[in-house]
Amino acid sequence: MHRLNSIAAGLCVLLLQANAFAGSQATAITAATQKNLPEYLELLSLPNVAAEPKDIERNVVFLEQSFQKRGFKTHRLENPAGRPMLLAELDGARASVPTILFYAHFDGQPIVKEEWAQKDPFEPVVKERNAQGAWQEVPRERLFAKPFDPELRVFARSASDDKSPIVMLLTAVDVLQSQRKTPAINVKVLLDSEEEMGSPSLATTVKAHAQLFKADALIVLDGPLHGSGKPTLVFGNRGITQATLTVFGPTAPLHSGHFGNYVPNPALRLASLLASMKDDDGRVRVEGYYDGIELSDADRQILRATGDDEAALLKRAGIAKAERVGATYQEALQYPSLNVRGMASASVGAKASNIVPSEAVAEIDIRTTPETDGRRLFELLKRHIEKQGYHLVDAAPTKEQRATYDKLAMFKLGSVEAAARVPMDAPVGRWAMTALKSATAPAPKAEPVRIRMMGGTVPTDVLVEALGLPFLLVPTVNADNNQHTFDENMRLGNFVTGAETVYSLLVTKYPKYPK
Incomplete structure (x- = not known):
């Protein structure tokens, strides 16, 4: 019994020493952080x-x-x-x-x-949440106060x-x-x-x-x-492959009163074309897009072990329901994505005109996995576009092409980074x-x-x-x-x-x- 007590006492001493070391280490790093914050700013x-x-x-x-x-x-x-x-x-x-x-x-x-809630994104400001949960600016001096406040944030x-x-x-x-x-x-x-x-x-x-x-x-x-x-x-x-899709309409913008119901609108055609690529659950409809992705039971166990709070993710995103590409957030990341990162056609707001625009453009990014090559996915999308009745051109269409083909588009491959x-x-x-x-x-x-x-x-x-x-x-x-x-x-x-x-x-x- 005496020996067991001695061992227990020794373990307690080691634990106290370890805790003391961890505490002093955290103190040293906190002090160094505060010292380096001016350099960071x-x-x-x-x-x-x-x-x-x-x-x-x-x-x-x-x-x-x-x-x-x-x-x-x-x-x-x-x-x-x-x-x-x-x-x-x-x-x-x-x-x-x-x-x-x-x-x-x-x-x-x-x-x-x-878009920023401050004068300039390159003029860093310090903020904290107020009683209502909104961010409010506080003096920079708060960064160097003791005790250190870990909930302060630098915005820039x-x-x-x-x-x-x-x-x-x-x-x-x-x-x-x-x-x-x-x-x-x-x-x-x-x-x-x-x-x-x-x-x-x-x-x-x-x-x-x-x-x-x-x-x-x-x-x-x-x-x-x-x-x-x-x-x-x-x-x-994941890797990333970028592409630009342009759908062409009339050679120049046309009066929507005189030509609406007669000249096809490229913005509507672009929207329809993009919608054809994914179903309502967010799954890509393009044939062969997910080929090569095989998750084993061991893989799925690893993905579940991350312990994501799916309800919190939905709340953070401000949505009611996630897409169903994967059963969970982590599983969804194992598949290639298809994202529209920007769209443009004529102007909006106070600058909008009553026109049928001459073209509509979508910027696309594809997040790839090691099993799915970005260039192959680009080619699959290209074939899908052609199956929707589009003739693809490499530059602005000529008069002859406009007179020959009802649906004209250009699909250009951008940068490619592998997963x-x-x-x-x-x-x-x-x-x-x-x-x-x-x-x-x-x-x-x-x-x-x-x-x-x-x-x-x-x-x-x-x-x-x-x-x-x-x-x-x-x-x-x-x-x-x-x-x-x-x-x-x-x-x-x-x-x-x-x-x-x-x-x-x-x-x-x-x-x-x-x-």
Whole structure:
């Protein structure tokens, strides 16, 4: 009995020491986060739409300085578009330990200022919810108050996607250096300047600087946490294929009174054509579209294990019923999607005219899976359009074509990024699981959520093809961050836990294994 009591007492001491360590670690990372928030706000104040190379240049200069002052050697990787990328290597690399390449991007989606509930999306503001649940602006000084308020949010373009993970990584490095600790891995960081436009220069850049990119695994710091807020690991991402569909009408807009009921309206024809592609439950009707997707019972068990709150998802989206492509949210992500991301035909509102428009345009995006190639799906859609009686042209139709064919359309393929996925028992996943369950992780007692494949797209296909690396996505930002739309935001509590997550990855030994 005495021996059992001694063992129990020893375990209690170890538990208290572990809790004390975790508490001090959280305190250190919270303090480092608050110290780095001015740097974060300054980075957010730099416009970063990739279509403006001068803005990208200003971001690169800022990030070079941020990494260099922490002991990183930086390499500016130029491209013909004038949007340089940045590769940073932390000093002190050792041949005896593996190298992990962290990926993030610093460009952001285009903005429409009028949609935002603030003066300028590139003038970050701090907000909290009031008693009615609405967001209200508060002074920036609140960010630095004690005790730290994790529910404050920073609103700005790229607040979450994807500048915050970059500063989280820098914060984790700051804490390591303040503790005079050496990372358990060699650290390289790739900062992409063109992710939101499909990373068109990435493949060429990687091939031109192959030696700089040598690593043992790739960690992508992008995407939102699971809706539960638990630490999250994602083992794949969907690809994206973009296309433009134009339906032609008269050679010029015509008076709707004189020509309505006589000249076919291309906007109505486009609407009918798009409607023919999906049924009322959201399933794509195009023959062969879902070919190759086979989910086993084990796959479905993994998908169910994520524990999504389907009622909360419906409430967040503001809809009564989900489409039925899959039985659940996670299952739906395993199939290729067909989305209309924008439509246009003449003008609306005060600028609308009483006309039959000359053409109607739909911008389409297809989110693909590893089993479904985007170019093949484009060809299937093309054949479907032709089966609806359309003659497809490669440019604006000629007089002869207009006189010959009743239904004229143009279907143009845009950018194509492939999906990628790794097995859920891959060594890179086991390493990350160890890190996220360690004492330094945000919730060491919580089982991380493992997601087979996330819905969004990052350029893993280019990096995996060029480098041959196993990869994993480690999201850190709040699920309700409004990325890609107006009022994008970052919850400060997630900023701290994100820095803790990256810190845990940095201090966890990575096993060497044959590639």
